[in-house]
Amino acid sequence: MITEPATRSSDAQLVQASLTDPEEFAALFDRYSGMLYRYVSKRLGPEPAEDLVGDTFLAAFARRGSYDLTYPDARPWLFGILTKLVSRHHRREAARYRAMRKAPYDGNVEPPDDRIATGVSAQAARPELAAALAELHARDRDVLLLIAWGGLTYEEVAQALDIPIGTVRSRLNRGRRKVRAALGDTNPLSEEE
Amino acid sequence: MDDLKLLRDLGRDLEHEPPPSLARQRRRLLEGGRPRTARRRRTGWLTAGLVAAVTALVVAVPTVLLSDQRSRVGGPPAASEPVNLLVIGTDRRTPVGKRAESVLLVHLPADGGPPRLVSVPPNLLVGLPDCARGGAEGQIGAAFEGDRGAECLAGAVEKLTDIRVDHRIEVNFSGFAKLVDTVGGVEVTLGRPIDHRASGLRLTAGRQVLDGAKALAYSRLLLSGDGAQDSRAKRQYKVMRALLERAVPVAKDPARLKPLLDAVNGAVTTDLDVEAMARLAGRTGERWPVFATVPSASQGGLPTLRLRKLEAERLFDELR
Numbered sequence: 001m002i003t004e005p006a007t008r009s010s011d012a013q014l015v016q017a018s019l020t021d022p023e024e025f026a027a028l029f030d031r032y033s034g035m036l037y038r039y040v041s042k043r044l045g046p047e048p049a050e051d052l053v054g055d056t057f058l059a060a061f062a063r064r065g066s067y068d069l070t071y072p073d074a075r076p077w078l079f080g081i082l083t084k085l086v087s088r089h090h091r092r093e094a095a096r097y098r099a100m101r102k103a104p105y106d107g108n109v110e111p112p113d114d115r116i117a118t119g120v121s122a123q124a125a126r127p128e129l130a131a132a133l134a135e136l137h138a139r140d141r142d143v144l145l146l147i148a149w150g151g152l153t154y155e156e157v158a159q160a161l162d163i164p165i166g167t168v169r170s171r172l173n174r175g176r177r178k179v180r181a182a183l184g185d186t187n188p189l190s191e192e193e
Numbered sequence: 194m195d196d197l198k199l200l201r202d203l204g205r206d207l208e209h210e211p212p213p214s215l216a217r218q219r220r221r222l223l224e225g226g227r228p229r230t231a232r233r234r235r236t237g238w239l240t241a242g243l244v245a246a247v248t249a250l251v252v253a254v255p256t257v258l259l260s261d262q263r264s265r266v267g268g269p270p271a272a273s274e275p276v277n278l279l280v281i282g283t284d285r286r287t288p289v290g291k292r293a294e295s296v297l298l299v300h301l302p303a304d305g306g307p308p309r310l311v312s313v314p315p316n317l318l319v320g321l322p323d324c325a326r327g328g329a330e331g332q333i334g335a336a337f338e339g340d341r342g343a344e345c346l347a348g349a350v351e352k353l354t355d356i357r358v359d360h361r362i363e364v365n366f367s368g369f370a371k372l373v374d375t376v377g378g379v380e381v382t383l384g385r386p387i388d389h390r391a392s393g394l395r396l397t398a399g400r401q402v403l404d405g406a407k408a409l410a411y412s413r414l415l416l417s418g419d420g421a422q423d424s425r426a427k428r429q430y431k432v433m434r435a436l437l438e439r440a441v442p443v444a445k446d447p448a449r450l451k452p453l454l455d456a457v458n459g460a461v462t463t464d465l466d467v468e469a470m471a472r473l474a475g476r477t478g479e480r481w482p483v484f485a486t487v488p489s490a491s492q493g494g495l496p497t498l499r500l501r502k503l504e505a506e507r508l509f510d511e512l513r
Contacts, residue, residue: 009385009398017384020400023427024384029219034211041209049209054218061222129203148200179196 011074015067025064028074029057035075036082042149044089045096052089056082071159079150080160083142090138100130125183132182136175143168144175224307224483276301277512279347279358281337282413282429283365293337293346294366294413297426298354300512309512312426312486313350318497322348332497343462353487353500354509361464366413368460370405372436375456376443378402379435381411389414408432426484 009017011028018025033053040049059081060074067077086093133141146152146160154172158165282295296313315334324345325336336349347358373379380402387396394410396403403411412429443449488504 013398014384017382017398020382021384021431023223023431024382026219026223027384029222033215033218037211037215038208042204042207045207046209046212050212050215050218053211053215054221057218057222125199126203126206129199144200145204148197149204176196179200183196183199 010072012067012069012072015064015074016069018061018064022061025057025061028060028078032075032078033057036078039079039150040082040086043086043093043096043145048089048092052082052085055085059085073156076152076156076160079146079152079156080162083146083160087138087142094134097130097134101127101134128182128184129179132179135182136178140171140175140178143171144179147172220483275303275512276359277356279343279350279361281343281346281361281363282369283337283363291337291342291365293334295425295429296334296346296350297429298350298356298358298512300356307483310426310430310484311508311512312484313353314487314489314498316497317353317487317489318492318499319349319353322352324348354512356509356512363462364460365462366409368456369412370409372453372456372460373403373405373408373432375449375453376436376439378404379408379432379439381408381431381435387411387414403432408436426486430484 011031014024014027018028036053036056037049040052044052056078060078067074071077133145136144142161143157146157147154152160154165154168157168161168278299278301280297280299281293282297284292284294293315296315298311298313300309300311302309313333315337316332318330319333320329321331321333321336322345324339324341325331326339333346333349333353337343337346339345343361343363347361350356351358380400382400383396383398386398387394389395389410392410392414394407394414396407396411412425412432414425414428440453443453485508488501488508489498490501492499
Protein backbone atom coordinates (compact mmCIF):
# COMPACT_ATOMS: atom_id res chain seq x y z
CA MET A 1 0.00 0.00 0.00
CA ILE A 2 3.00 2.24 0.23
CA THR A 3 4.05 4.33 -2.66
CA GLU A 4 7.67 4.88 -3.25
CA PRO A 5 8.47 7.41 -5.91
CA ALA A 6 10.62 5.50 -8.38
CA THR A 7 13.19 8.24 -8.53
CA ARG A 8 13.52 11.52 -6.74
CA SER A 9 12.91 14.29 -9.20
CA SER A 10 15.55 16.95 -9.58
CA ASP A 11 15.07 20.43 -8.22
CA ALA A 12 14.97 21.72 -11.78
CA GLN A 13 12.07 19.38 -12.55
CA LEU A 14 10.22 20.70 -9.53
CA VAL A 15 10.85 24.29 -10.55
CA GLN A 16 9.61 23.48 -14.03
CA ALA A 17 6.51 21.72 -12.73
CA SER A 18 5.80 24.69 -10.47
CA LEU A 19 5.44 26.90 -13.53
CA THR A 20 2.15 25.22 -14.30
CA ASP A 21 1.41 23.92 -10.82
CA PRO A 22 2.65 26.41 -8.24
CA GLU A 23 2.04 23.99 -5.44
CA GLU A 24 4.93 21.83 -6.63
CA PHE A 25 7.22 24.56 -5.39
CA ALA A 26 6.41 23.59 -1.82
CA ALA A 27 8.46 20.42 -2.38
CA LEU A 28 11.56 22.60 -2.63
CA PHE A 29 10.62 24.17 0.67
CA ASP A 30 10.34 20.72 2.19
CA ARG A 31 13.73 19.79 0.81
CA TYR A 32 15.76 22.83 1.74
CA SER A 33 14.06 25.01 4.33
CA GLY A 34 15.79 23.14 7.16
CA MET A 35 19.19 23.49 5.55
CA LEU A 36 18.72 27.20 4.93
CA TYR A 37 17.37 27.72 8.42
CA ARG A 38 20.42 26.12 10.00
CA TYR A 39 22.68 28.25 7.87
CA VAL A 40 21.01 31.56 8.75
CA SER A 41 20.76 30.56 12.39
CA LYS A 42 24.56 30.39 12.45
CA ARG A 43 24.99 33.80 10.90
CA LEU A 44 22.15 35.76 12.47
CA GLY A 45 20.72 33.61 15.24
CA PRO A 46 17.34 31.92 15.35
CA GLU A 47 15.10 35.00 15.60
CA PRO A 48 15.37 36.41 12.09
CA ALA A 49 16.11 33.01 10.55
CA GLU A 50 12.52 31.94 10.19
CA ASP A 51 11.36 35.02 8.32
CA LEU A 52 14.47 35.06 6.17
CA VAL A 53 13.89 31.48 5.08
CA GLY A 54 10.28 32.35 4.27
CA ASP A 55 11.38 35.45 2.35
CA THR A 56 13.92 33.43 0.44
CA PHE A 57 11.31 30.99 -0.81
CA LEU A 58 8.85 33.72 -1.68
CA ALA A 59 11.52 35.53 -3.67
CA ALA A 60 12.60 32.28 -5.31
CA PHE A 61 9.02 31.47 -6.19
CA ALA A 62 8.52 34.89 -7.73
CA ARG A 63 11.52 34.47 -10.01
CA ARG A 64 11.29 30.76 -10.68
CA GLY A 65 10.50 31.61 -14.31
CA SER A 66 14.10 32.70 -14.80
CA TYR A 67 15.62 29.63 -13.13
CA ASP A 68 18.21 28.03 -15.40
CA LEU A 69 16.79 24.54 -15.82
CA THR A 70 20.16 23.15 -16.83
CA TYR A 71 21.13 23.22 -13.14
CA PRO A 72 19.46 20.21 -11.54
CA ASP A 73 20.42 21.33 -8.02
CA ALA A 74 18.61 24.44 -6.74
CA ARG A 75 20.70 24.86 -3.60
CA PRO A 76 23.15 27.42 -5.01
CA TRP A 77 20.25 29.44 -6.37
CA LEU A 78 18.49 29.44 -3.00
CA PHE A 79 21.69 30.22 -1.10
CA GLY A 80 22.30 33.09 -3.51
CA ILE A 81 18.91 34.62 -2.77
CA LEU A 82 19.37 34.06 0.92
CA THR A 83 22.81 35.69 0.85
CA LYS A 84 21.30 38.86 -0.60
CA LEU A 85 18.69 38.91 2.14
CA VAL A 86 21.29 38.27 4.84
CA SER A 87 23.36 41.18 3.54
CA ARG A 88 20.61 43.54 4.64
CA HIS A 89 21.41 42.45 8.19
CA HIS A 90 25.18 42.86 8.05
CA ARG A 91 25.26 45.27 11.00
CA ARG A 92 23.35 42.85 13.11
CA GLU A 93 25.62 40.04 12.03
CA ALA A 94 28.79 41.94 12.89
CA ALA A 95 27.35 42.97 16.25
CA ARG A 96 26.57 39.35 16.95
CA TYR A 97 30.14 38.26 16.28
CA ARG A 98 31.48 41.14 18.38
CA ALA A 99 29.28 40.03 21.26
CA MET A 100 30.75 36.53 21.00
CA ARG A 101 34.19 38.00 21.07
CA LYS A 102 33.50 39.20 24.58
CA ALA A 103 31.74 36.09 25.76
CA PRO A 104 33.55 34.43 28.65
CA TYR A 105 35.11 31.05 28.25
CA ASP A 106 33.23 27.97 29.06
CA GLY A 107 34.67 26.69 32.37
CA ASN A 108 35.68 23.35 30.89
CA VAL A 109 37.92 24.75 28.25
CA GLU A 110 41.66 24.72 28.83
CA PRO A 111 43.27 28.04 29.48
CA PRO A 112 44.54 29.87 26.40
CA ASP A 113 48.21 29.15 27.12
CA ASP A 114 47.82 25.43 26.58
CA ARG A 115 46.14 25.96 23.29
CA ILE A 116 49.20 25.97 21.14
CA ALA A 117 50.47 22.77 22.62
CA THR A 118 47.23 20.81 22.47
CA GLY A 119 45.69 22.36 19.40
CA VAL A 120 42.94 24.89 19.49
CA SER A 121 39.37 23.88 19.91
CA ALA A 122 36.69 25.95 18.27
CA GLN A 123 35.26 26.80 21.64
CA ALA A 124 38.52 28.10 22.95
CA ALA A 125 39.19 29.97 19.74
CA ARG A 126 35.71 31.40 19.62
CA PRO A 127 36.61 34.98 20.60
CA GLU A 128 39.33 35.15 17.97
CA LEU A 129 37.19 33.54 15.31
CA ALA A 130 34.26 35.80 16.10
CA ALA A 131 36.49 38.88 16.05
CA ALA A 132 37.85 37.88 12.67
CA LEU A 133 34.36 37.28 11.24
CA ALA A 134 33.21 40.66 12.54
CA GLU A 135 36.12 42.37 10.76
CA LEU A 136 35.82 40.63 7.40
CA HIS A 137 34.49 42.41 4.36
CA ALA A 138 30.94 41.31 3.73
CA ARG A 139 31.89 39.87 0.34
CA ASP A 140 34.70 37.78 1.77
CA ARG A 141 32.55 36.66 4.65
CA ASP A 142 29.78 35.53 2.32
CA VAL A 143 32.15 33.32 0.39
CA LEU A 144 33.91 31.95 3.45
CA LEU A 145 30.70 31.10 5.26
CA LEU A 146 28.90 29.66 2.24
CA ILE A 147 31.78 27.20 2.11
CA ALA A 148 32.37 26.61 5.82
CA TRP A 149 28.79 26.82 7.06
CA GLY A 150 26.68 26.30 3.96
CA GLY A 151 28.71 23.36 2.72
CA LEU A 152 28.82 24.65 -0.87
CA THR A 153 31.65 23.88 -3.27
CA TYR A 154 33.62 26.62 -5.04
CA GLU A 155 31.56 26.07 -8.18
CA GLU A 156 28.34 26.31 -6.24
CA VAL A 157 29.42 29.52 -4.54
CA ALA A 158 30.33 30.98 -7.93
CA GLN A 159 26.88 30.07 -9.16
CA ALA A 160 25.12 31.34 -6.03
CA LEU A 161 26.81 34.73 -6.08
CA ASP A 162 27.07 34.92 -9.85
CA ILE A 163 30.80 35.60 -9.78
CA PRO A 164 33.72 33.87 -11.54
CA ILE A 165 35.28 30.96 -9.73
CA GLY A 166 38.62 32.81 -9.58
CA THR A 167 36.90 35.50 -7.56
CA VAL A 168 35.54 32.84 -5.21
CA ARG A 169 39.07 31.59 -4.63
CA SER A 170 40.56 35.02 -4.04
CA ARG A 171 37.80 36.05 -1.63
CA LEU A 172 38.08 32.77 0.21
CA ASN A 173 41.86 33.09 0.52
CA ARG A 174 41.60 36.62 1.79
CA GLY A 175 38.98 35.59 4.33
CA ARG A 176 40.94 32.61 5.51
CA ARG A 177 44.14 34.63 5.80
CA LYS A 178 42.42 37.05 8.12
CA VAL A 179 40.91 34.30 10.21
CA ARG A 180 44.31 32.62 10.53
CA ALA A 181 45.95 35.87 11.46
CA ALA A 182 43.37 36.35 14.20
CA LEU A 183 44.07 32.86 15.47
CA GLY A 184 47.75 33.74 15.73
CA ASP A 185 48.51 31.74 12.61
CA THR A 186 49.01 28.58 14.62
CA ASN A 187 49.63 26.52 11.55
CA PRO A 188 51.34 28.46 8.79
CA LEU A 189 51.69 25.29 6.73
CA SER A 190 47.96 25.15 6.03
CA GLU A 191 48.41 28.07 3.68
CA GLU A 192 46.46 26.66 0.74
CA GLU A 193 45.04 23.33 -0.29
CA MET B 194 44.16 22.39 13.30
CA ASP B 195 43.01 24.30 10.28
CA ASP B 196 40.94 27.41 10.22
CA LEU B 197 38.10 25.98 8.14
CA LYS B 198 37.67 23.13 10.59
CA LEU B 199 37.57 25.60 13.48
CA LEU B 200 35.02 27.68 11.61
CA ARG B 201 32.86 24.63 10.94
CA ASP B 202 32.99 23.70 14.62
CA LEU B 203 32.00 27.21 15.57
CA GLY B 204 29.14 26.97 13.08
CA ARG B 205 27.95 23.77 14.72
CA ASP B 206 27.96 25.50 18.11
CA LEU B 207 25.90 28.37 16.76
CA GLU B 208 23.50 26.26 14.75
CA HIS B 209 19.83 25.99 15.67
CA GLU B 210 17.49 23.27 14.50
CA PRO B 211 14.48 24.48 12.51
CA PRO B 212 11.51 24.93 14.89
CA PRO B 213 8.07 23.48 14.09
CA SER B 214 6.90 27.05 13.53
CA LEU B 215 8.90 27.05 10.30
CA ALA B 216 5.79 25.43 8.85
CA ARG B 217 4.25 28.91 9.02
CA GLN B 218 6.66 29.99 6.31
CA ARG B 219 5.55 27.11 4.14
CA ARG B 220 1.97 28.22 4.58
CA ARG B 221 3.02 31.74 3.75
CA LEU B 222 4.46 30.45 0.52
CA LEU B 223 1.32 28.53 -0.35
CA GLU B 224 -0.92 31.41 0.51
CA GLY B 225 1.06 33.76 -1.63
CA GLY B 226 2.90 35.56 1.12
CA ARG B 227 -0.15 37.18 2.62
CA PRO B 228 0.44 37.24 6.38
CA ARG B 229 3.69 39.17 6.52
CA THR B 230 3.82 40.99 3.26
CA ALA B 231 0.33 42.33 3.04
CA ARG B 232 0.07 42.78 -0.71
CA ARG B 233 3.07 41.44 -2.47
CA ARG B 234 1.12 40.37 -5.50
CA ARG B 235 3.81 39.13 -7.72
CA THR B 236 5.10 36.54 -5.36
CA GLY B 237 1.88 34.69 -4.71
CA TRP B 238 0.10 31.76 -6.18
CA LEU B 239 -2.63 34.11 -7.27
CA THR B 240 -0.70 35.55 -10.13
CA ALA B 241 0.44 32.13 -11.22
CA GLY B 242 -2.37 31.72 -13.68
CA LEU B 243 -4.62 29.58 -11.56
CA VAL B 244 -8.09 29.36 -12.86
CA ALA B 245 -10.34 28.64 -9.92
CA ALA B 246 -10.72 26.74 -6.73
CA VAL B 247 -11.88 23.19 -6.43
CA THR B 248 -15.36 24.27 -5.63
CA ALA B 249 -15.45 26.50 -8.59
CA LEU B 250 -14.50 23.45 -10.53
CA VAL B 251 -17.03 21.02 -9.33
CA VAL B 252 -19.41 23.90 -9.36
CA ALA B 253 -18.18 25.71 -12.42
CA VAL B 254 -18.05 22.86 -14.88
CA PRO B 255 -21.82 22.70 -14.99
CA THR B 256 -22.01 26.46 -14.57
CA VAL B 257 -19.88 27.28 -17.54
CA LEU B 258 -21.78 24.83 -19.64
CA LEU B 259 -25.19 25.93 -18.62
CA SER B 260 -24.50 29.63 -18.62
CA ASP B 261 -22.96 29.35 -22.02
CA GLN B 262 -26.06 27.71 -23.27
CA ARG B 263 -28.66 29.82 -21.56
CA SER B 264 -26.83 33.03 -20.64
CA ARG B 265 -28.38 33.10 -17.25
CA VAL B 266 -25.49 34.42 -15.26
CA GLY B 267 -26.55 37.50 -13.33
CA GLY B 268 -24.51 40.51 -12.24
CA PRO B 269 -21.36 40.44 -10.14
CA PRO B 270 -21.39 37.96 -7.30
CA ALA B 271 -22.51 39.35 -3.98
CA ALA B 272 -20.13 38.40 -1.20
CA SER B 273 -21.82 38.89 2.10
CA GLU B 274 -22.19 35.64 3.97
CA PRO B 275 -19.75 32.78 4.14
CA VAL B 276 -20.92 29.75 2.18
CA ASN B 277 -20.06 26.17 3.05
CA LEU B 278 -20.31 23.37 0.52
CA LEU B 279 -19.91 19.70 1.08
CA VAL B 280 -18.29 17.93 -1.85
CA ILE B 281 -18.68 14.16 -1.67
CA GLY B 282 -16.75 11.82 -3.92
CA THR B 283 -18.72 8.60 -4.20
CA ASP B 284 -18.06 5.12 -5.31
CA ARG B 285 -20.59 2.52 -6.37
CA ARG B 286 -18.45 -0.55 -6.27
CA THR B 287 -19.40 -1.90 -2.89
CA PRO B 288 -22.19 -4.42 -2.41
CA VAL B 289 -23.99 -2.14 0.04
CA GLY B 290 -24.31 0.50 -2.60
CA LYS B 291 -22.84 3.97 -2.63
CA ARG B 292 -19.95 4.84 -0.40
CA ALA B 293 -18.48 8.23 0.40
CA GLU B 294 -14.85 7.89 -0.47
CA SER B 295 -13.76 11.45 -0.07
CA VAL B 296 -15.51 14.17 1.85
CA LEU B 297 -14.50 17.76 1.44
CA LEU B 298 -15.90 20.72 3.29
CA VAL B 299 -15.43 23.86 1.23
CA HIS B 300 -15.64 27.16 3.03
CA LEU B 301 -15.96 30.34 1.00
CA PRO B 302 -15.26 33.21 3.40
CA ALA B 303 -17.49 36.25 3.43
CA ASP B 304 -14.56 38.60 2.85
CA GLY B 305 -13.75 37.02 -0.51
CA GLY B 306 -10.51 35.52 0.86
CA PRO B 307 -9.18 32.25 -0.48
CA PRO B 308 -11.46 29.21 -0.11
CA ARG B 309 -10.64 26.86 2.72
CA LEU B 310 -10.83 23.18 1.90
CA VAL B 311 -11.13 20.83 4.81
CA SER B 312 -10.83 17.17 4.03
CA VAL B 313 -12.88 14.94 6.34
CA PRO B 314 -11.53 11.38 6.54
CA PRO B 315 -14.54 9.08 5.89
CA ASN B 316 -13.29 6.66 8.55
CA LEU B 317 -13.29 9.30 11.28
CA LEU B 318 -15.09 8.09 14.37
CA VAL B 319 -17.85 10.56 15.30
CA GLY B 320 -21.22 10.87 16.94
CA LEU B 321 -23.72 10.22 14.17
CA PRO B 322 -27.09 11.92 13.67
CA ASP B 323 -30.30 9.89 13.90
CA CYS B 324 -30.59 9.52 10.12
CA ALA B 325 -27.47 7.32 10.05
CA ARG B 326 -27.61 3.59 10.17
CA GLY B 327 -26.07 1.59 12.93
CA GLY B 328 -25.94 3.47 16.19
CA ALA B 329 -24.99 6.74 17.69
CA GLU B 330 -21.29 6.43 17.06
CA GLY B 331 -19.51 5.30 13.94
CA GLN B 332 -17.43 6.28 10.93
CA ILE B 333 -18.65 9.53 9.50
CA GLY B 334 -18.78 7.99 6.03
CA ALA B 335 -21.44 5.59 7.28
CA ALA B 336 -23.88 8.48 7.46
CA PHE B 337 -23.84 8.52 3.68
CA GLU B 338 -24.87 4.91 3.33
CA GLY B 339 -28.44 5.27 4.62
CA ASP B 340 -31.50 6.33 2.67
CA ARG B 341 -30.86 10.01 3.04
CA GLY B 342 -27.31 9.84 1.72
CA ALA B 343 -25.74 13.24 1.21
CA GLU B 344 -28.26 15.00 3.40
CA CYS B 345 -27.46 12.75 6.34
CA LEU B 346 -23.73 13.06 5.77
CA ALA B 347 -24.11 16.84 5.74
CA GLY B 348 -25.93 16.49 9.06
CA ALA B 349 -23.05 14.44 10.47
CA VAL B 350 -20.52 17.03 9.30
CA GLU B 351 -22.61 19.79 10.87
CA LYS B 352 -22.78 17.86 14.09
CA LEU B 353 -19.03 17.32 14.09
CA THR B 354 -17.96 20.83 13.12
CA ASP B 355 -20.84 23.01 14.21
CA ILE B 356 -20.53 24.63 10.80
CA ARG B 357 -23.63 25.03 8.66
CA VAL B 358 -23.50 23.13 5.36
CA ASP B 359 -25.34 25.21 2.78
CA HIS B 360 -25.13 22.96 -0.23
CA ARG B 361 -24.12 19.48 -1.18
CA ILE B 362 -22.37 18.38 -4.33
CA GLU B 363 -21.99 14.72 -5.07
CA VAL B 364 -19.51 13.58 -7.69
CA ASN B 365 -19.59 9.91 -8.54
CA PHE B 366 -16.29 8.52 -9.62
CA SER B 367 -17.40 6.39 -12.53
CA GLY B 368 -19.34 9.30 -14.00
CA PHE B 369 -16.35 11.46 -13.39
CA ALA B 370 -14.08 9.17 -15.42
CA LYS B 371 -16.55 9.32 -18.31
CA LEU B 372 -16.65 13.08 -18.03
CA VAL B 373 -12.88 13.22 -18.32
CA ASP B 374 -12.97 11.01 -21.39
CA THR B 375 -15.69 13.16 -22.92
CA VAL B 376 -13.39 16.17 -22.88
CA GLY B 377 -10.50 14.11 -24.24
CA GLY B 378 -8.57 13.64 -21.02
CA VAL B 379 -7.03 16.11 -18.61
CA GLU B 380 -3.55 17.51 -18.74
CA VAL B 381 -1.56 17.48 -15.52
CA THR B 382 2.08 18.07 -14.67
CA LEU B 383 3.63 15.87 -12.04
CA GLY B 384 6.70 16.92 -10.13
CA ARG B 385 7.39 13.33 -9.15
CA PRO B 386 6.67 10.03 -10.82
CA ILE B 387 4.07 7.76 -9.27
CA ASP B 388 4.35 4.02 -8.96
CA HIS B 389 1.53 2.76 -6.82
CA ARG B 390 1.45 -1.00 -6.47
CA ALA B 391 -1.98 -1.39 -4.95
CA SER B 392 -3.82 0.50 -7.67
CA GLY B 393 -1.37 -0.33 -10.44
CA LEU B 394 -1.09 3.34 -11.27
CA ARG B 395 2.20 4.27 -12.87
CA LEU B 396 2.83 7.78 -14.09
CA THR B 397 6.03 9.47 -15.12
CA ALA B 398 7.04 12.92 -13.97
CA GLY B 399 6.28 15.83 -16.24
CA ARG B 400 3.38 17.01 -18.33
CA GLN B 401 0.92 14.45 -19.62
CA VAL B 402 -2.69 13.82 -20.54
CA LEU B 403 -4.58 11.40 -18.32
CA ASP B 404 -7.62 9.52 -19.58
CA GLY B 405 -10.66 9.06 -17.36
CA ALA B 406 -9.47 5.90 -15.64
CA LYS B 407 -6.01 7.29 -14.92
CA ALA B 408 -7.32 10.68 -13.83
CA LEU B 409 -9.64 8.88 -11.47
CA ALA B 410 -6.94 6.61 -10.06
CA TYR B 411 -4.67 9.59 -9.64
CA SER B 412 -7.37 11.55 -7.79
CA ARG B 413 -8.28 8.68 -5.54
CA LEU B 414 -4.80 7.61 -4.59
CA LEU B 415 -4.51 7.74 -0.85
CA LEU B 416 -0.86 7.60 -0.02
CA SER B 417 0.30 6.67 3.41
CA GLY B 418 1.80 9.01 5.92
CA ASP B 419 1.03 12.40 7.36
CA GLY B 420 -0.93 14.74 5.17
CA ALA B 421 -2.20 11.91 2.98
CA GLN B 422 -5.74 13.26 3.00
CA ASP B 423 -4.41 16.72 2.33
CA SER B 424 -2.40 15.68 -0.65
CA ARG B 425 -5.29 13.69 -2.04
CA ALA B 426 -7.51 16.75 -1.81
CA LYS B 427 -4.82 18.66 -3.67
CA ARG B 428 -4.63 16.09 -6.42
CA GLN B 429 -8.37 16.15 -6.78
CA TYR B 430 -8.21 19.88 -7.03
CA LYS B 431 -5.52 19.66 -9.67
CA VAL B 432 -7.56 17.25 -11.78
CA MET B 433 -10.69 19.35 -11.39
CA ARG B 434 -8.87 22.43 -12.56
CA ALA B 435 -7.49 20.58 -15.56
CA LEU B 436 -10.97 19.31 -16.29
CA LEU B 437 -12.39 22.81 -16.31
CA GLU B 438 -9.72 24.00 -18.70
CA ARG B 439 -10.64 21.22 -21.08
CA ALA B 440 -14.37 21.54 -20.63
CA VAL B 441 -14.70 25.20 -21.56
CA PRO B 442 -13.69 24.89 -25.23
CA VAL B 443 -15.68 21.68 -25.56
CA ALA B 444 -18.77 23.43 -24.24
CA LYS B 445 -18.43 26.07 -26.90
CA ASP B 446 -18.54 23.51 -29.66
CA PRO B 447 -22.22 22.84 -30.40
CA ALA B 448 -21.47 19.39 -31.75
CA ARG B 449 -19.81 18.31 -28.52
CA LEU B 450 -22.01 20.10 -26.05
CA LYS B 451 -24.76 17.53 -25.75
CA PRO B 452 -22.50 14.59 -24.86
CA LEU B 453 -20.69 16.83 -22.41
CA LEU B 454 -23.90 17.86 -20.67
CA ASP B 455 -24.92 14.23 -20.44
CA ALA B 456 -21.57 13.36 -18.93
CA VAL B 457 -21.84 16.19 -16.41
CA ASN B 458 -25.30 15.05 -15.44
CA GLY B 459 -24.00 11.55 -15.06
CA ALA B 460 -21.21 12.65 -12.76
CA VAL B 461 -22.59 15.42 -10.59
CA THR B 462 -25.62 15.53 -8.34
CA THR B 463 -26.28 18.69 -6.40
CA ASP B 464 -28.97 20.67 -4.66
CA LEU B 465 -27.58 23.84 -6.20
CA ASP B 466 -29.49 25.55 -8.96
CA VAL B 467 -27.80 27.16 -11.90
CA GLU B 468 -27.88 30.70 -10.55
CA ALA B 469 -26.39 29.64 -7.24
CA MET B 470 -23.63 27.79 -9.06
CA ALA B 471 -22.80 30.82 -11.13
CA ARG B 472 -22.66 33.04 -8.06
CA LEU B 473 -20.42 30.63 -6.20
CA ALA B 474 -18.14 30.12 -9.15
CA GLY B 475 -17.71 33.89 -9.30
CA ARG B 476 -16.94 34.04 -5.63
CA THR B 477 -14.25 31.42 -5.64
CA GLY B 478 -12.60 33.44 -8.35
CA GLU B 479 -8.95 32.87 -9.00
CA ARG B 480 -7.81 32.23 -5.51
CA TRP B 481 -5.74 29.24 -4.60
CA PRO B 482 -7.50 27.46 -1.76
CA VAL B 483 -5.98 26.66 1.59
CA PHE B 484 -6.03 22.96 2.38
CA ALA B 485 -6.44 21.29 5.73
CA THR B 486 -7.55 17.95 7.10
CA VAL B 487 -9.65 17.39 10.18
CA PRO B 488 -6.99 16.57 12.78
CA SER B 489 -7.17 12.92 13.71
CA ALA B 490 -5.06 10.08 14.97
CA SER B 491 -5.05 6.39 14.13
CA GLN B 492 -6.01 4.02 16.89
CA GLY B 493 -3.50 1.21 16.91
CA GLY B 494 -4.71 -1.38 14.43
CA LEU B 495 -8.30 -0.18 14.19
CA PRO B 496 -9.59 0.96 10.80
CA THR B 497 -11.09 4.09 12.32
CA LEU B 498 -9.52 7.42 13.12
CA ARG B 499 -10.01 9.25 16.38
CA LEU B 500 -10.70 12.98 16.36
CA ARG B 501 -7.99 15.15 17.91
CA LYS B 502 -10.47 17.35 19.66
CA LEU B 503 -8.50 20.43 20.64
CA GLU B 504 -6.82 20.91 17.30
CA ALA B 505 -10.01 20.13 15.43
CA GLU B 506 -11.88 22.72 17.47
CA ARG B 507 -9.29 25.30 16.58
CA LEU B 508 -9.67 24.53 12.89
CA PHE B 509 -13.48 24.55 12.95
CA ASP B 510 -13.42 27.75 14.93
CA GLU B 511 -11.69 29.52 12.08
CA LEU B 512 -14.51 28.57 9.77
CA ARG B 513 -17.45 29.38 11.99
